[in-house]
Amino acid sequence: MRLLLWVFHFYKDGFMHLSLGKTLWKILFVKLLIMVVVFKLFFFSTTLNTRFSNDDERSDFVLENLTKEKK
C-alpha cells in the first residue's frame, strides 16, 4: 500500500511540476485525438474484422481476391 501511495505521489508531483512537458502533453493529446477519433473513425473504420463476422468469411474474401481471374 505504501508503495502504491509512493507511486501515486511520484506521478502526481511529476505531472504538477511540468513546464515544457505541459506543451508536449497537449500536442500528444491533440495528435492522439486526431489519429484515433478522426482517422480511425472516418477513414480506417472498416477492416476484415468489422466487415465479416467470422474467420471463414474473412478467409473466403481474401481467397476470392487472391484467386480471381485478371480482367
Add this chain to the structure above:
Amino acid sequence: MNELASVDWSRAQFALTAIYHFLFVPLTLGLSFIIAIMETIYVATNDHAWKKITQFWMGLFAINFAIGVATGLIMEFEFGTNWANYAWFVGDIFGAPLAIEGILAFFMESTFFAVMFFGWNKVGPKFHLLSTWLVAVGSNLSAFWILVANGWMQYPIGMHFNPASARNEMENFFDVVFSPVAIAKFLHTVSSGYVIGALFVIGISAWFLLKNREVLFAKRSLVVGASFGLLTSLFLTISGDESAYQVAQHQPVKLAAMEGLYKGESRAGIIAFGILNPDKRLGDDAHEFLGDIELPYMLSLLGYRNVDAFVGGLEDLVYGNAAHGLPSAQERIDSGKIALKALSDFRAAKAQNDTEAMKTHEAILQAHMKDFGYGYFEKPEQIVPPIALSFYSFHIMVSLGMWFIVLFALMLFFTLKRDVQTQKPLLYAALWSIPLGYIAAEAGWIVAEVGRQPWAIQDLMPTHMAATHLGSGNIALSFSLFALLFTALLIAEIKIMLKQIAIGPNGGH
C-alpha cells in the same frame, strides 16, 4: 476511383506515413543511448556539470519522443483497411512480433520513461541511471520487433501457407526472429539511428561553439557525441556490409537495381559514383551509365565474400542465365500460375468437400509455393524495381555514411587534441550534417522498400495484390490530411526544439 489509383494512393499514403514516422524514430534510438552514457559519466564522477549536460539532451529527447510517439499507429490502421489481403495473408507472423513490441518493449520504455523525467530527486542516482539505460534498451527492443516483421517481408521463412484459411502459419518462431535478414536489418537500422543521434549532438554542440556559448557543455557533449558517432558509424559500415550480403543472397534483383547492374559478371565491381543512362532498357546494347567510377571486384567480394563470384545482373535475373543456374522470371511466372491454379482448385474442391482432390491440389500448391507471387505477373520485366530511385538512394546513403565517419573522426581529433572552437568550417559542417543524417536514413529506407518492389512479401505477394481498400473514405483525402498532420507535427517539433536549444543547458526544464 479505379483499382490502380486506389493501390497507388495506398502506397503513397503508406510511404508518407513511414517516411514521417522514421523522421522521429532514429533520434529516439540514438539519443537515448547517448544520454545514458552521459548520465553514467555523471554517476561515476559525481560532477554536476554532467548532470546538466544529461538533462539538456534529455529535454530534447523528450520533445522528439512526445511528438513522434504513436505516429506509427497510423500504419497499423492502414494495414487493416488499405492492405487487408496482406494483413490476412501474413497471419500471426506479422502480428506476433508487433504484439510483443506493443506489450513488452513499449511498456518497459514507458514505465522507466517516467522515472527518467520525474525521478531526478525522487529515486537514487543509480536507479535513475538504470531507468535511463532501460529506456534506451526498451526503445531499441521496440525497433527489434518491428524490424523482425519487416525482415520477414524481405525474406519470408519459418512459416507454412494454409490454403484453407489463406494465411501463413508460423512453424518456427525462432526462424522468424533470428532470420539473418531480420538481424542484419535490425543492426543496420538501429546503428543508423545511433549515427543520427550522434550527428544531432555534435551539430548542436557545434552551434553553441559557433555562438561562443556554453563552451564547456558543448565540448563535453562533443567528446561523447563524436566518440559514440565514430564507433557507431564504423559499425554502421559493418552492418551495412552484412545487409548487402543478405540482399545478394535473398533479393538479387534488388542488389542489381542498387548497383545499376544490367548484365551479370564475375569479378563484378561496385559503382563508387555513377550517372545512370536514362535511355537504357533491359536487353538493349546501350551503356548503363553516362559516366561512372568503378571499384573492381568489390561487388563480388561484398555480395558473395568471393572476388571471383558471379553477380547476376537484371537481365540474367529477368531472362535467366542457365550457365549460372539462374532461372528466368518467365519460368517462375509459369510456376506461380500453377500455384494459383492449384489454390483455386483447392478452393473448389473444398466447397464440394472433396478431401482427396483437396490433398492433390494442396500438394501441387506447396510444390510451387516459392513462386506463388510470380503467378500475378504477365511479363518477366515486371519483377524489376524502379532502378534509378534504388540506385541513387543507395549511393547517397553510402556516400553520406562515409562522410559521417570522416566528420566524427575530425570532430573527435580537434576536440581532444586541438581547439575545436577555432575550426569554424568544421563546426559549420557538423551543424549542417544534422539534416544529412536524416537524408541518409530515409535513403536507406527507400533502398530497402522501393528496391524490393514489386513485392510486398518477397516472391509470395506482389504489392498490387496486397492492397485492398475496404474503407469508404477517400484515400486521396486521408493522404492530404496525413500530410498536413505530420507536417504540423514536424514544424512543432522543430520550433519547440529550437526554442529549447536557444535557452541552453542552464535555462532549466
